[in-house]
């Protein structure tokens with residue numbers, strides 16, 4: 403008999419592609435179903451997306467089709483935000499996705515879209531066998547709560563959210579203060595805000611939501627989303643916490659110099675610095691970060707890739723990157739630190755025993771990759787929902803420390819950088835010790851969630867039964 407077939411669609415940007423590739427891999431291996439992934443990528447300039455697709459294809463767990471990119475220049479203003487562009491691209495890809503599904507010999511019975519693909523769910527109505535449509539939130543449950551509650555807040559809050567004096571109350575959840583707003587809420591007249599409102603209304607029109615967190619990590623928020631109360635009445639459909647789903651360490655085919663360097667460092671002594679697939683800093687902030695790392699006296703691996711926009715367009719070159727470092731920095735820190743200007747093997751780095759901390763932009767993928775390895779975090783949130791993530795990690799979960807002010811609001815000085823790095827990595831600091839202990843507890847809990855009978859394992863089976871992927 404044919405295996406049941408699940409269709410996954412990813413939106414442009416590595417932060418969206420990687421989670422869908424990993425979800426596909428997990429569905430295929432745990433449920434033994436046939437998985438097709440339609441990848442809407444940023445376009446031909448994104449070699450990192452192409453590489454991620456190539457690596458996932460090699461695993462042979464899923465059938466992956468990269469859909470040819472369509473031009474959206476006439477659909478959005480040139481200065482439109484990244485989110486507006488992603489959403490516009492997904493909208494423009496609807497006919498291509500429809501054609502791809504219609505031409506499939508074996509029709510999928512379930513369609514899963516990500517946060518920016520909710521408009522594609524209506525395609526399910528045109529395909530006979532496609533009876534269920536789900537949304538995959540590659541981030542956490544608090545973000546899900548905020549997005550589905552946004553249409554309520556939109557009516558309740560007068561003026562701009564940035565001017566609120568009282569944090570926004572979401573039933574059953576931690577209130578959302580000005581330091582936790584998602585980037586798309588900053589200006590209500592901006593098109594990306596309107597898109598988020600629409601997404602908030604469309605999520606409850608799905609058959610349910612899969613979310614990349616686990617029961618024990620966000621119990622209160624998940625309960626509020628599911629059981630009784632105003633939020634669950636708005637949510638309407640079941641929520642399945644199935645995380646953490648993250649990339650795993652790759653088999654090493656050839657020596658990787660970063661890992662060889664890490665092999666020579668003492669255990670838990672190195673801070674890994676990386677601001678995700680799209681995070682960049684100003685020239686001034688890069689200087690302060692460099693001075694701060696040097697001042698901390700700690701070992702480091704710093705991924706200082708050439709600044710690239712989220713949709714894969716390079717805006718600088720390697721020489722420019724080195725030129726943004728203080729004079730003599732590379733010489734003075736040689737032996738103590740490594741500056742990497744290329745795409746780094748992040749999961750392999752975070753899995754290495756000599757890593758003691760991660761200075762991260764708090765993209766949820768990076769956060770989970772860190773937590774599943776028990777690595778504590780210095781939160782350096784930049785954009786998207788990263789402000790929320792930093793608060794969640796510091797105030798609720800207790801696995802991170804954060805900068806005293808949002809890095810988007812002011813330059814974080816070298817003394818502060820040095821102190822944060824020392825706290826998280828150096829053995830003697832009390833606050834750091836507490837955070838490290840918590841990070842280890844969370845690692846253990848993350849592992850349990852995915853053991854046989856663990857909360858996420860149960861949750862995915864419950865979901866798969868509900869949509870007839872397994873009997």
Ligand SMILES: O=c1ccn([C@@H]2O[C@H](COP(=O)(O)OP(=O)(O)O[C@H]3O[C@H](CO)[C@@H](O)[C@H](O)[C@H]3O)[C@@H](O)[C@H]2O)c(=O)[nH]1
Nearest residue numbers: 416417540541678679745746748765766767768786787788
């Ligand atoms: O040199 C690098 C840099 C990044 N990565 C990987 O790239 C991914 C980055 O993902 P993530 O940490 O989630 O960051 P973004 O790409 O910035 O993710 C976007 O999508 C996430 C999931 O929805 C959101 O949480 C973020 O805020 C949003 O910016 C991770 O798997 C990293 O391991 C590398 O392997 N090497």
